[in-house]
Each structure stands twice: as structure tokens, then as C-alpha cells.
Amino acid sequence: MNILYISISGNTRAFVKHLETYAKEQHQLNPANPMITSKEISENSPFEIENSPFFTFVPTYLEGGNGVDNGDTEILTEVMREYLEYNDNYKKCLGVVGSGNKNFNYQYCLTAKQYSDAFKFPFLADYELRGTSVDCQRVYQILKNSLPN
Template sequence: MSTTLNVFYVSISGNTRAFAKRLVALSQVEHAKNAANPLINAVEYDEQADTSIMDQPYFIMVPTYLDGGDGIDNGYTEVLTLDFRDELDAGNTENLLGIIGSGNRNFNAQFGLTAKHYARRYNSPLIGLYELRGNDEEAHKIYAVMQKYQLDYDQRGVKRALV
């Protein structure tokens, strides 16, 4: 398996950044226990971000910000991560191994909706959702799934698609 898992993310309120830091710290602990456990390289998107991360297999993390409504009948238009989406549109999404999303479970159907939209848009699996800043249990679960998808990519040479 690759020795590094690449994560490209956007953070608006700081919650996604906090979870990215949690994942990086977890990977460092797990790598120290067993060098076969990959480290996480997390790159936050901004206008100066090094987008070469998309030239290798990578995962993305996106928060959910919508325009109101219930996410089913209305309020399904994603806002605030549009520049990140444009960057992904211009990049290599054939290397995009999976989508990780966040949100607030109080918003019911809207929870993780941006990640679900991105999964469809980029034909990449939604591999995990976490709430707000995430917790250790969510980080362990998502780290394990990331390893699984990276190993699958390493073995097959192509990403898993939705269709």
C-alpha cells in the first residue's frame, strides 16, 4: 500500500480543518505503531494551494453548506465550496478515490449532502461522513476506509466508481 494517503479539503468554519488535523494525528500514531500504516498528507484548498495533490491518488473532504430548505424538495444547492468544486472540475478526478463529508445531523436530509453531490458529480464513492468537527471513532473508521480504497487502487490501478 502507498505510504501516504492524500487528502484535499476545503474548510469554511474550521470544522473540516479540525477533522483533517485529527486524521493526520491519528495516522502518525498508527504509523508509529506499524510503518505499514500510511501517513496522511492533508492539503487545504485556498487560492494559493498546491493542486499537484490531484496528480496522485487522493481523497477530498467537504463540509455541507446549502441554501436553506430541507435538501429533498428544496435547499439542495450547495454554496461556499464552489471555488473548490471549480478546482476539482479543472483537475484530475480520475485520481479521486473517495469523498468524505461533514455536516450537522440536526439538518436531517441535508447532512453530508454536499459530499453526496460531489460523489455523483465526480463518479467517486462517498466513503464516510462525520458530524461537525468529528470524533475519534469517526476518524478511526474513515482512516480504515481510506486505507481500503487506497489498497484497492494500488492493486487494480483504477478508482472505484459509482456506476
């Protein structure tokens, strides 16, 4: 399973690395369990055409508004949106996993939900900050179940 992710302060990176380790363990227990490879997208990433299906992981950075009646603006993660738009890469995306901080209430994980709406791929799961081991196990199962047969 391939993951594309963006991480500004390191939480998403830590969670994805945790997922990779967990997937490796699961694969060793049973080779039918898929391993995970990941690619970090950042301001400096060359844009590439994605030829294999992947999952997108995006944290939430919004400024202004409350997302309900006066809008909100995505900051810092826009390069992920641009990467998905590049050469229709989004068509290879099997779904998005969002992260954020529940203190943001309605805006919790809103960027992932906005990507799901804009690109028409499913919003698969959410977790807070760096996630927990339970989140890791839960998200791994969801990704696995979202693979095409």
C-alpha cells in the same frame, strides 16, 4: 494517503489534522500503516494539476430549498468543486468524505453525496462537525481500505 479538503469554520481542518496525527501514530506502530498528508483548498488557492491519488473532504453549506422537492444551492464550498473539475483532477480522487450537522436532516452531508453523483467517485464516510476519536479511527480504516492494491 493524500487528502484535499476545504474548511470554512475550521471543523474539517481540525478533523483532518486529527487524522494526520492518528495516521502518524499508526505508522509508528506499524510502517505498513500509511501516513497522511493534506492540502487545504480555499478561495485563494492556486489551481494545480493533481498527479497523485487523493481523498476529498468537504463539509456541507447549502442555502434555500430542502434538497428533496425544491432544490438547494451549494454555497462557500464551490471552489472545491471547481478544483476537482480543473484539468479533470476528479479522476484522481479515490472518494469523498462528507461532514455536516444532523440537524439538517436529509441535507446532512448532501454536498459530499452530490460530488459523488456528479464526479462518479464513491461516498466513503460521513461524520458530524469536528468528529470524535472514534470517527477518526473509523475514517482512517475506510481510507486505508480504499487505497488501490
